[in-house]
Amino acid sequence: MATLVRACRKALTSTNTAQPLLRRGFAVESAAVIRESPDRVKWDYRGQRRIIPLGQWTPKIAVDAYVAPNVVLAGQVTVGDGSSVWNGAVLRGDLNKITIEFCSNIQERCVLHAAWSSPTGLPAHTFIERYVTIGACSLLRSCTIEPECIVGQHSILMEGSLMETHSILEAGSVLPPGRRIPTGELWAGNPARFVRTLTHEETLEIPKLAVAINDLSRSHFSEFLPYSTAYLEVEKLKKSFGMSI
DSSP states (O other): OHHHHHHHHHHHHHHHHHHHHHHHHHHHHHHHHHOOOTTOOOOOTTOOOSEEOBTTBOOEEOTTOEEOTTOEEEEEEEEOTTOEEOTTOEEEEEEEEEEEOTTOEEOTTOEEEOOSOOTTSSOOSEEEOSSOEEOTTOEEESOEEOSSOEEOTTOEEOTTOEEOTTOEEOTTOEEOTTOEEOTTEEEETTTTEEEEEOOHHHHHHHHHHHHHHHHHHHHHHHHOOTTOSHHHHHHHHHHHTTOOO
């Protein structure tokens, strides 16, 4: 019996001393397998396609429009003069058109889409006219927003909904399909309902907000060059060596 116990202890001792050696051997082998070859091409998979053509449709961006680097524009999307689309927004025009007119702004993480058809018989494309402000994290689908309107943050405008000129939708509101906000009114809630009539001073502030955001986008636009800034470094290097640019 004592002989059997001694044999078991010996076997256990040999196993415990062998485990670190095995681990060390596996680590060496794995390091040899993972080691990169100097000839291997390093690809950067973090890139994101900003402009996505779909079939014959390619997004159109005006020369002086600001579109943030991580915005996604797909299909029938038109970003007009002086307008801005901010970080994280997605405009998907695969089923119908999305149009943003002069000096309007789509703020962070908004989603704009368009359906094939509208239950109200109105055009099914998403149409945002001039001097419109769309608050962050809003969802717009096949709706029409007339000039000088404000959509609060985290709002939802569903198919066929319409905001007439000089109207405001409060933050977190839901405008059901086919619902219309008349001119000069403030609506709020889920579903959105009439709250009160806007004063003349409030209607004058609506385009001023859009212009202020447009001015802010100019500073972002000057910092972001769509074709990279590498050529600026090349010009500096040539100047340092006295070479003609």
